[in-house]
Amino acid sequence: MFSGWNWVAHCLYLLLNICSLEVSGGLVQSCGHIIPESPVLALGSNFTALCILNESCLDFGNIYANQIIWKIKNKVVPKEQYREINRTVSSVTFNDTSSLATPLTCNILADGQIEQNIYGITVTIGLPPEKPKNLSCIVHQVSKLTYPMTCTWNPGRHTFLDTHFRLKYRWPQENFPDCIPKDVNNSCTIADVQFFVNLEVWVEAANALGKAESDPLVIDPIEIVKPLSPHNLSVNSGILPTVLKLSWENRISIAVMKLKFNIRYRIIGDTNWMQVPPEDTASPRTSFSVQGLRPYTEYVFSIRCMKEDGVGYWSDWSEEKTGVTTEDKPSKGPAIWRIIDASRSPASWTVHLMWKALEPFEASGVILYYEVTVRAKSSLSSPPEKYNVNTTNLTLKLPNGTYEVTVIAHNRVGASPPSVLLIPASNTKAPVKNVRTLPKDGKLWVGWTAPNSYILKYVIEWCLVSNSSDCTIEWQNEPGNIQGTYLKGDIKPFKCYLITVYPLYADGQGSGQSVKAYLQQDRPSKGPTVQTKKVGKAEAVLTWNHLTVDEQNGFIRSYTIFYKTIDGNETAVTVDPSKTEYTLSSLTSDTLYTVRMMAYTDEGGRSGPDFTFTTQKFGKGEIEAIVVPVCLAFLLIVLLGVLFCFNKRDLIKKHIWPIVPDPSKSNIAQWSPQVPAKHNFSSKDQMYPEGSFTDVSVVEIEADDKKSFSEQDLKPFDLLKKEKSTSEGHSSGIGGSSCMSSPRQSVSDSDEGETTQNTSSTVQYSTVVLNGYRDQTPVQVFSRSESTQPLLDSEERSEDHAGGSDSTTQRQQYFKQNGGQDETNTDRPCFERTKQITPANEGDLVGFAQLQISGQSSQLLGLGLEKNTQEAALLGVLQTSTEGQTVRPETVEGNPLSVDEMPKSYLPQTERQGGYMPQ
Template identity: 25%
Template sequence: MATMFQSWSIHLAITLLAVQLCFGQKSCVIWSSAGHVVQRGSTFQVYCTFNCTCKGTLYSYHPPVAQAHKTLNPKTIYSNVVNITENRTYSCQCNCIPGGDPCGLDISAGYPPDRPKNISCIHKITYNDRGDVECTWNRGRHTYLWNSSVLWMRTVSGNHTDGPVHKVSSKGAESPTASFNVSRSVQFISVWVQAQNELGSVESSIINYTLSDIAMPPAPVLGQPQCSSRACILRVEQSVRTQHLQIQSRTEQQTWTASPVSAVQMTSPQTWSISSLEPYRLYYFRARTKFSSGLWSQWSTNTSSWTQEEAPTKELDVWSTAPASDLKSLRVYWKEPNNSISRGKIIQYTVSVKSPDLSVVITNMSADTRRHTVPFCDGCEVTVWARNSKGLSPPARITTQHSEAEPLDNVHVSADNSSITISWTKPESAPSPAAYVVEWYPVGHKLAELRWVKVGKDDNHTVISDVKPFECYEGAVYAFYNETSVSRTRFGGVAIWEAAPEVGPQVQEKAEGNKVKITWTDLPRDLRRGCITNYTIYLEKAKGHQEKFCRPASEREYVTKELPPGGYSLWMTASSARGEGRPSQKIKLFLEPEASIPLLAVGIIFFAIAVFLVCLCQSTAVKRRLWEFFQCLMLDVVPDPANSKWAKECAKEKDKMNLQLQLSNSTVTEEEEEPILVDVEELPGQNTASSKPTNVSSLLLHPQTCLSPDTQPATPLYPPTTYIKSFSHDSDSSDHTQTSLDTNTTVEYISSHALDLSDEEDAEVEEESVDIHFFPSHNTFKEPLEFGGKLTLDAVKIDCSDIFLNT
């Protein structure tokens, strides 16, 4: 259904359009009460009258917008237009069927023309006093309408008071001009301008001119200058003869100035000399001319040329400093001279070092060099020259030895948005300085970017403009009292623009026990944003407790106090005068408790040592050595049997005694053990242990008595004493190892555990040799210790002299 309706609408529209085209008539008539051109800001009515009675609509703007209207009669409607400010289009439409073409109206809004003013005319002479009069004027405000301007001119020549009137239309909408040709007989002219548009017409006042007062010659033509070091010869060509010539010159950095000129030769074209110029400068020249009366011509086209070079007439601006890391050298700096000093193109710099012994070292450097390092020596003189094609500059000298003078008072530094001001006060007690030098440089870049300025002795401040924003500067003020006396007063921490640092420092940490050593580096130069005042270290425990430590800007290392074991987070910030900057990246660290050897490790070590000793003791040689070593250790508790009092007394008796030795065996009981008889020979009463043995009566060691023919057996001559002490009864206690040697004390030399002697005193010892086992069978030393031959007191004697022999 919708499709059918749409098709029907299109068919109807096409039908109506065809009908209108066939009839070709308007459906209405539209007009304005003020016409089609109105003044801006005015109020008027727009009317529409239709050919039939219908409901009409009034439109305006683009795209069309229906306007509020009123009905005048059944066929006419109108709309009030108030304070119109721009051009506007109106149209009317009606639903008459059949109808005609819609009607429309274009309204132009503007202003009437202003009165022309500031009329100016020039008589431009071209050749042989002939030329055109050209006039310009100001037409006033823009009218937003099409305007026409006409220049009216009346000429007066000879005796005629009123000449013919000439009409010339203007050219150009923005700056109207008009020109016309006049003959040589014309002396005076009168001009006025008439301007008009659809809203009105207006004329200017009449201006009178004398042609000689407005006469202007054409601009001269300049040739290529020919220059020396101080003057240039300039050729000037003119198409007409003039009475006045003006030549101006300038350099690239200067403004135009009039140059003194003098005629070189009176020819055509004329040649002029321009003097008072500076050597090695690029000069630009221009010229203009004028008749005896009238106006100056236009300036000529510029021409240029270089003046020639001269040798430099002033020494270089030289300064020096000693590198902090190298006290054996001196860094010499110089500034590139300007043209007023160099007077030519610098092709080479020369540095000479003259030592006190009059030896000279000369070094030549390229024109791009601005510094040179020379060996430092006391009393040396450094001289610097600049060379161009014409010669050397005067020498600039520096002495390397200065005496310290009293520093300046109250060196004050302040900064604004573009410069740094440094002021000072000289000490009242010091003599008046001969000169001052102020040096400055970015922090940390003294050798690469050192700057300085020299000021007079009467100055007490200087303004530095050669600085960059967000850069921190430091420097010093030097006061020179003579060639060898100088003082230095440092200043630092100044910037023309500042902000908080953009990043934090790069941090490294190292745990040293319960302390942490923190190191950091300088911030990148372009991210400091001014002068760093301090660094802040943040240390945060795992539980959230936070500590911070502030350090001066000059430090790069900090060691914390003793910290409890545990986990920590570490970061840093840098601060400037504008506030604290962004934090660095957090570092995680963990402090462990002090290390201690675990009990398991101690047990493993002792077990390994014990196993090693047990394995080592399986060797017979090792066991023998250990036994001898233990016997040697017991020298203090086991006396020598051969030298005992009992042995010496018994050596006098010739009787024999029976000794019964009972060996200890873990596998045999005491009842099953057979007594072992020991044949002991008594020695004669000799003092040496090397006497031959003789047969003596057997002596029963239990109850250990020494018998003679003249004594009773029941009475012992000496207290019972044991000569061989059993190891099985030994103790590590000092109470057992240190036995008193008093004769009234019973000392067991053969323990009852090792020897069991019978009570029969007449028992004979039948065996000549005996094997004595000092250790039970269950001991680690499984092999018995063997002794050969008969047991004598000398044999029992222990000699430790060869224990460590061949060890």
């Protein structure tokens, strides 16, 4: 164990020995080294490395071999692979170098557990070269005198090392410099070779792990020549329309090599080459005539050559040249078909004849026109009709029958064989069965089952089914001995085709059998648009339209309806593709539903737009079941109310429509002063024959004045004074008296400051009947009354015409006799009180006192009393009636009156007397 100073000294010494550099010959040396220095190892082989320590390190650092640690890329090698040979040498062994990596280092663990690298080496692992294989050489002709040779070989496996190849060759008695590849390791070119001498050729491969040589190849270079192709090729037409003559030049001397040739040709536009038989061109030549060609057809030719005996290589194909054969008669007649339109008239046909243009090899030239012959089979004696057309169709209108149609094509050389088509009156022959289609190899195959009879040929007719255009018919003929073929037209994917197969017999034809087909299907372009036809409480009738043919892209196999509520799960229903309507049931009432629809083909489905609808709150008949009973109950209640009102009509009339007397039925409406005979006022007809009475009727009472009668006992007389001035010159509405005021708006008294009420709508009338005074004939006079009832037109007219002069005269006479007044004084009152009122008349006075005076009472009774005795008499009467005392007797002109001479007081009017009660 070192002391502290000894340990420091030891470390310093170790660092000095390890880190110090001893420069000897310009090399850096360390405490040890590894052998081998930079080995190249074969993959998978064994390997042992030695780490040798220098003695100097042993003396000063106390470093020994047992302290060495081996590492591979800083990964410690297991100590089981270590071996201490002596105190300065340690070895490590690897049984398989596949796991060996670089660098490989040896390290020591010095005092203080410090790891120090001693030395490291780089290890290279690879494989030795394999024997080159498949050595082959070819001599390319560059010109007539230059023939370089190029050899190629297979270099073998990858060695992971730098491997060098050399091409060696020699004559039997002479060696040549090696050919070293420049760009690649498997090919090398020798600039020039000699013919007719055997040449030995081989390949040598070498790297750090070894060398390898290929098997030698001994050849004569003339046997591996690839000559240049013939050039200046030309094509000329021959005498015959099926022959073309070729000419060319060879670029190798016949003295060097004799050649044989290959000639190939094809029709322009075709990709398939045809070849002249090799035996026809197996000898040296510079021209050749190709036979068996199609007339009036353009061909492309090319040619190549090689050594005559077949040893060596074929040259490249020459440049291509074209040529056209001459015209000939058409080799066959055009294929013909027809379409019959018999819908317009059952007695005649519209026949559309159509034929296909001949292919160029069939036409053998330019077709100038077509000769069409139509012969009726029913009348063989009639001459046939002939048409010359330069198109491929002809439309004829023929009577219904059987016809034979012949078409012949003409070019500049001649005519084609005739093409014959029999058009029978009806398709009575057996049709084909089981027409089917199958997409195959990008084409549409059509198959059928043939009838048992002999078939001359089949006509396959098809057209593209589309909404945007009419179905343009295409067709093709097929031999009668087949039962299936591919359609030869341009068949497009995702399109629907209607295919019909007709069997043609020698004496007729069978009806066509049709089928629809797709070359390729796809999902529909869009989904169906669904709508509601009828919505109920728990069901909804959905309707939609079929997708158009252009939208289907295939056969619709099924529909699926998806519906759900806003917060519910989606429900799916599958519907047959032939349907356009479906009823959803078991729905919830008054609920919003979202529905969509998908259409499916064999390739998948596509969904249409969403549609929403709301179910009804009530089902069919539920509203009627509620409304009808309610209406019936309402009608019953109304009926009961009407019956109740009818039974209680008197009570209802009393409260709503009180009884209003009809003025037209009163006595005053039936009496006129001008016709006294009409109203008999004798003592026999009077209710009270003993004395005079007055009927007073006040129809409308204004309740504006709230004061008692006793407080206003002097008012009436003031009003009566006003009446004299306000009603002067106006005739009464009834009697026409000058003392009566017409129903007009009263004026206000400026002295008293009182405003009278509007009486423009009030008719004031009353009847005053007086007993004869002092044996004089009584005259019936009228007094005003305030009533809202309008007078009859007859009353007003009679009053206007009759109440003027006569009644005024009578009243003046009466007042003159009883009151002693001047009858010419129109300002006098109409009557005066002349008799003393006795207690016997108190009942009458009470009735008079009940007369209420309104704001318009200034017009009451139409009386104008003088300012003396008349006012005093009336005042006495009112005081007696209101206070319940006997009125003191009054005198007229200073003479007292007896009780017997006193006239009766005013009595209340009754209906029986012709008056009106207050209303």
